[in-house]
Structures are given as structure tokens and as C-alpha cells.
Amino acid sequence: MEMNxxxxxxxxxxxxxxxxxxxxxxxxxxxxxxAFGVIGILGTVSAAISLPYQDYGLALAGLFxxxxxxxxxxxxxxxxxxxxxxxVMLYEDKINNWRGEFYSIIVFAISGMMMLASTNDFVSFYVxxxxxxxxxxxLAAFLSDSRVTSEAGxxxxxxGALASGFLIYGISFIYGATxxxxxAEVAKALQGVEPTGFVLIGIVLxxxxxxFKISSIPFHVWSPDVYQGAPTPVTALLAAASKAAGFVVIxxxxxxxxxxxxxxxxxxxxxxxxxxxLFGNLAAMPQKDLKRLIGYAGIGSAGYLLMAVxxxxxxxxxxxxxxxxxxxxxxxxxxxxxxxxxxxxxxxxVESYAGLYKRSPLLAFSLFIGLLSxxxxxxxxxxxxxxxxxxAAIKEGLWVLAVIGALMAIVAMYYFLLVIxxxxxxxxxxxxxxPVDMTTTGLLYFVNAATILLGVYPGxxxxxxxxxxxGVF
Amino acid sequence: xxxxxxxxFAIVAVASAIAVISVRNPVHSAMYLIVCxxxxxxxxxxxxxxxxxAVQVFIYVGAVMVLFLFAVMVLDIGKESFGEHMHSQAIPxxxxxxxxLAVVGWLISKGKITVPxxxxxxxxxxxxxxxxxxxxxxxxxxxxxxxxLLLLIALVxxxxxxxxxxGKGAGSxxx
Numbered sequence: 044m045e046m047n048x049x050x051x052x053x054x055x056x057x058x059x060x061x062x063x064x065x066x067x068x069x070x071x072x073x074x075x076x077x078a079f080g081v082i083g084i085l086g087t088v089s090a091a092i093s094l095p096y097q098d099y100g101l102a103l104a105g106l107f108x109x110x111x112x113x114x115x116x117x118x119x120x121x122x123x124x125x126x127x128x129x130x131v132m133l134y135e136d137k138i139n140n141w142r143g144e145f146y147s148i149i150v151f152a153i154s155g156m157m158m159l160a161s162t163n164d165f166v167s168f169y170v171x172x173x174x175x176x177x178x179x180x181x182l183a184a185f186l187s188d189s190r191v192t193s194e195a196g197x198x199x200x201x202x203g204a205l206a207s208g209f210l211i212y213g214i215s216f217i218y219g220a221t222x223x224x225x226x227a228e229v230a231k232a233l234q235g236v237e238p239t240g241f242v243l244i245g246i247v248l249x250x251x252x253x254x255f256k257i258s259s260i261p262f263h264v265w266s267p268d269v270y271q272g273a274p275t276p277v278t279a280l281l282a283a284a285s286k287a288a289g290f291v292v293i294x295x296x297x298x299x300x301x302x303x304x305x306x307x308x309x310x311x312x313x314x315x316x317x318x319x320x321l322f323g324n325l326a327a328m329p330q331k332d333l334k335r336l337i338g339y340a341g342i343g344s345a346g347y348l349l350m351a352v353x354x355x356x357x358x359x360x361x362x363x364x365x366x367x368x369x370x371x372x373x374x375x376x377x378x379x380x381x382x383x384x385x386x387x388x389x390x391x392x393v394e395s396y397a398g399l400y401k402r403s404p405l406l407a408f409s410l411f412i413g414l415l416s417x418x419x420x421x422x423x424x425x426x427x428x429x430x431x432x433x434x435a436a437i438k439e440g441l442w443v444l445a446v447i448g449a450l451m452a453i454v455a456m457y458y459f460l461l462v463i464x465x466x467x468x469x470x471x472x473x474x475x476x477x478p479v480d481m482t483t484t485g486l487l488y489f490v491n492a493a494t495i496l497l498g499v500y501p502g503x504x505x506x507x508x509x510x511x512x513x514g515v516f
Numbered sequence: 517x518x519x520x521x522x523x524x525f526a527i528v529a530v531a532s533a534i535a536v537i538s539v540r541n542p543v544h545s546a547m548y549l550i551v552c553x554x555x556x557x558x559x560x561x562x563x564x565x566x567x568x569x570a571v572q573v574f575i576y577v578g579a580v581m582v583l584f585l586f587a588v589m590v591l592d593i594g595k596e597s598f599g600e601h602m603h604s605q606a607i608p609x610x611x612x613x614x615x616x617l618a619v620v621g622w623l624i625s626k627g628k629i630t631v632p633x634x635x636x637x638x639x640x641x642x643x644x645x646x647x648x649x650x651x652x653x654x655x656x657x658x659x660x661x662x663x664x665l666l667l668l669i670a671l672v673x674x675x676x677x678x679x680x681x682x683g684k685g686a687g688s689x690x691x
Contacts, residue, residue: 046657058665065672103658144676151669158662170659174666181673196677222634240623241631 047102050109053090053117054161057154060086064147071143079146080132084125086150090157091121101163105225108163111511115364116160116291119371123284124153126375129486130276133382138186145185149280152178156288165214165224165300168292172210172256175288176203179281183273195272202265203255210252216245217301226300233303246301246308250315253296256289258338259319259345267330270338275385278334279378282341283371286348290363293352294515298360302516305355309439313353317447320346324451328458333381333391336458337374340417343455344370347432350444354435361512362431365505369416369424369497376490377413379483380406387477393462398471405479405487407466412491414459416498419452424497431505522562529555542588546581553577564641567648 063086064079071078094117099110127149135145155175162168180203184196218224220241221232233242255262270278297308323342330336348366351359381391384406388395400407416425429452436445479487497504532551539545553576560569640647652660 104655106656106658142676142679144672148669148673148676151665155662155665164659166656167659167662170662170666174662174669177666177670177673181669181677184677187677219631222632239630240620240626244620244623 045101045104047100050097050100050102051107052093053097054154054157056086056090056093057150057157060090061147061150061154064150065144068143068147076135076143077132079143080128083128083146083150087121087124087128087153091118091125094118094121103167106164106167107158107161109161110514112291112294112364112515113161115508115511116287117157119287119367120153120156120160120284123280123287123371123375124150126379126486126490127276127280127284129482130279130375130379130382133379133386133483134274134276137386142185145182148178148181149276152182152280153284156284159288160291162292162295163226165218165226165229168296169207169211169214172292173207175285176207179277179285182277182280183269185274185277189272191272192274195269199265199269199273202262206252206255206262208252209248213245213248213250213252216241216248220245226295229300230302233301235303238304238307242304243307246304247311249296249301250308250311253289253293254315254345257286257293257345257348258342259349260315260322260342263319263322263342263345266342267326267335267338270341271332271335271391275334275378275382275391278337279374282337282378283374286341286345287367287371290348290352290367294360294363297352298355298515309353309355312349312355313441313444316346316349316353317444318346319343319349320444320447320451324454324458328454330458331393333393333396333462336393336462337377337417340455340458343451344417346451347429347448350436350441350448351432353441353444354432354439356435356439357509357512357515358431358438359435360515361505361508362428362435364508364511365431365501366425366428368504368508369428369494372490372494372497373413373416373425375413376409376487376494377417379487379490380409380413383479383483384477393465396462397465397469398474399466399477401471401474403477403479405484406477409487409491410466411463412494414462415456416494418455418459420456422495422498424494424501427498427501427505518562522559525555525558525562529559543585546584546588549584550577550581553581564638565644567645 060083064083067079067082094114097109097114101108128146131145131149152175155171155178158171159168159175162171180196180200183199184193186192214224217229220239221229223229223232236242251261254260255265258266269281273281297305297312301308319342323339323344323346327336327339327343330339344366348363351362351366353359384396384399384403385391396410399410412423416423419425419429429448433445433448436448529552532548532555535548536545536552539548553572557569557572557577560566560572636647
């Protein structure tokens, strides 16, 4: 029983920060809420500093694994965490009835996602997933005075509980068929075995359960309502970090544990991917609220990522990792701009963005870069990511899926370009400029530069993800 | 003999589970749920797992259901509002359930649902509680500790969501 607790140092730092924030809430005076955000960011940064010093291997009796993939995803979570905490600091300015636990629960959620990236066993996977889920349920319903937010939280909770039921039922079938719960042991037990009904039912239920986290069909219903109703920083967290967490477990479970059964799940995932692509992008077209629009677009993105999962190749796995990195940057840039805009205007409707270019060129440019990167416009990061996904799909002969994906990419361009057209070409109703403070300006420049750089010079990162993807099966 | 008991428990469990969702009165519904949980506890005993059976009775039948009944009592859910919503979904739900039943039944009839025996034989399980405790505190220490975090955050979250700060009315209603 090797415990190797030193491999959990990043998680310990995050949990320590979260506990510190929880206790400080009792002592710090009400006016010093900004301090929570700063402490949270400092804690996250120190966890990030410890990441490059991690060595690879197992810990906690083999239920925890530290490898290249877990470190890569932990970087994604750390980046999202820093920016989301910063967005919360911007956001809380305008809220009267605010409570400091918000910061603490965000850091808890991120630490849970880091554990999720490292799970190596169905039991620890399920428990970590529930830990993250409960944090997110609380965050989504945080402004309990607001009906919309409470409704969002309740919808998220009910769908989440149902999806968890599917997941745990599926896991019990897989355990029944193999008699083990470790991912590596399950893969070994399934190697070269004719799939029995037990395994098939287990795989189907697990895949369906996992679709909740990534907001794809059949558990997509929560996504637009929660994206619209939850506090904006939480929407950013759900869109960026939570989706990445969903895909790291898909990589670990479908590619890792159920890898030997890929002949059985490939077609199933491909069907889910196709329906998700069609639904998400077509339903996004008539949306009037920007957060809701991004919610539907997020369903579409899950469809693209599932396309790479359906390809079930190392190229597909690398494409997923690269896509998620560009997606995180796109979401962060977009949501920072949305929060700044909302602080000034008090509206998320697309029509209120009219003429934003005349009022704040930087915000308009950030939304331009962020939304087009999510849509996959060349030369931005999102384009390269989608390109790799199409390459992976075509290489495995998923022609139909690739055609649907290409058509839906055009649809995505259409509805995002409508927003951009409104920002750049229409006249503002109120021409007063929107002030953006120094730190936010710097942050937006950084995020935009990262998105553009990932598009024009993706070489180092794609080399890295393809290298990581070698060990995924 | 054991099989006969298994079928008795299983049939009562399924029947009471159906009753839970079909009776109108929420208190009756909760009572049927207790019956269902007790049957499952009995099946755990048939599976030589007295520890799980005891936990099932203590936690589900005891704590969780008492909380349930308290909540029903405090919230005063009317009979009508409880029943109304259910029946528009009855047909699609019924179709899904019958479909699942057909698939599982087909797999059983084809003999596709067979699994190897696990490592927990009857001899090992004579010390059931000891086996559970040992694996919980050695091999499964990671999920065990994460569960403690999970319970903490559930506690904090529940308090945060219902707590109203003193001296303040309704705050901003911004989403």
C-alpha cells in the first residue's frame, strides 16, 4: 500500500486555500471581500507553481495517478480558476447580498476537478465527480434571492442527480462483469474478451451518465437554462473547467478503462455526437440572450469533442486536449467582457450589445476573438482545434459525422457573426463609453494574445498534446 | 429455499417502488419507500452482507426517511399538487421502462448475462464487517477522504443557500 502523499501536493494546496477562505469568512470584515479573491488567486498560483515539480506515478494505493495527461488538465483547471476568481471579483461589485463562501466553493470545485483528472479507479472517480457536482449545484443557485438563479440551480441538481444514477448503475454493471474497479485492471479484464450483455449495458449507461457533465444529448437540457440563470462567473466555470473535467474522465474511462471495448462504443458515441451537433447549433440560432446563446453553442462544442471521442484514436485524444485549451481561453475572454459589460449596462441581451465597438473597442475586440475562436474561425486557436478533430474523424472513416460537423461550423459562424455584426456595424443607443480598468485590460490583452497565438503558432502545444495522447489507450 | 426468499423480497421491493411513484399522498409514498429499502436490506443479508444491511436500515430507513417525513410535514405539500404533474409523463416513461425490460430480458434469455464469481467467497464474507472496514481504510482511503470533503461542502452549501444576512432585505435579483 504505497500512499505517496507528495504526489497530491497541488490538490493539498488548493484544499488548504479553500479551507483558509472558509475560515477567513468568519473573521474578515464585510468590506474586505476583494481580499478573498486575491487569496484564492495566490493559492491557485502556488498550486500551479508546484505542478511542474510533480513526478509521475501512482499514489493512495493506486487509486490516484499522476501522469502527463493529469498534469495537462490540471494546468487547464488552474488557468480557469485564476480567471474565474478574477471575474468573481469584478462581478461581486454590483451585488448587495454577497457572501464570501463563493470563493471558497469555487476553489473546492477546482480541487475536486484536479482529483478527477487523476482518478484511476471507478470508486474514486464517482466520489470526486459528486464532490465537484455538489460544489457546482451550490454555486449555480448561489443568488438564492433571484428566482432565475434558484430555478437554474434546481434544474441543474435534478438533471445531475438523474445522470449520477445512470453513471453509478453502469459502473455497477462493469464491476459485476470484471470484478475490479481500477481503470487499468478493468482494461486488463476486458482485453480480448467477447463483450457480454453485462458489459454492454454498463458501457451504454456510463456513456449516458457522462453526457451530463459535458452537456451533450441526452443530458443537455440543463445547459441553456443554467448558463443563462447562474451567476456569470459560475457560467464561465461550467463552460470552461467543468467541460474539461468531463472530457478528462471520458479520456480516462472510454479510452483507458473501456479501451478494449472501443468497437462497441464507437458507433454509439458517433450517433450521440451527430445529434448533439445538429441540436446545439440549430437551437442556438434564434437565441436573444448572449449567455443562453453560448449555452447552446456549448452543446454544439460538446458534439465536436464527442466526434473526436468517436474517432477513438490517439489523434482524436490529442485533438480533444487542444480543443479544450482553446475553448478555455475563448470562454474566459468572452465572459470577462460579458461581466464588464453587464456591470455597466445591466443586460445580457444580444441587442444591447449594439454599437459596442464605438463604446469600448477592447470589449468588442475580446468578444470578437473569443466568439470566433469558439466558432472555429481561421487563424484563431479554435480553428486549428476543429481542424484536428475533423482530421481525426476522417482518418477513422466517420465521413457522415465530418460533413454534419462542417455544416454546423458554418451555422455556428452565422449566429456568432450576428452578434459581432451588431457590435461593430450598428449604432449604439447610448454612446457613453464603457470604462475598463487597468488589470482587466491587461488580462483581456493576454487572453486575446493567447487565442491568436494558439492559432498562428500552435506547433509547441500540438506537439505536446500529441505526445501525451500516445499513452492514452 | 434462498431463491424463494430472494423472489419474495425482490417482488415486494419492485411493487413498493412502483407504489412510491403512483400513490397520491406523499406520506404514503414515503412509507412505501421505507418498505422498499427494508426489502433491499433483506436482499443484502441474503448476499452475506450484514454490514450493508445494517447501514441500509440505519441510514436510509432511519435517518433519510425521517428527514423526508419531516420535510413533507413542514412544507405541507398538498395531495393535489403532488399528483398532477406525474401523468403527462407516464406514457413515455412506461415505454422507456418496457423497452429496457425487453432488452434486459432478451439478453437474459440469450444467456448473455453471465459473470464470473468475484473474489469475495462465502468464507471471506464470514468476517464481512472486518473486510469492509479493512478495504475502506486501506485500499479505498482516497474516496473515503473525498466523501468527507463532499459532506462538508454539502453542509456549507446548504447553510449558504438558506442563510439570510441580518438587517438586509432582498438583494439584487440579477442573474
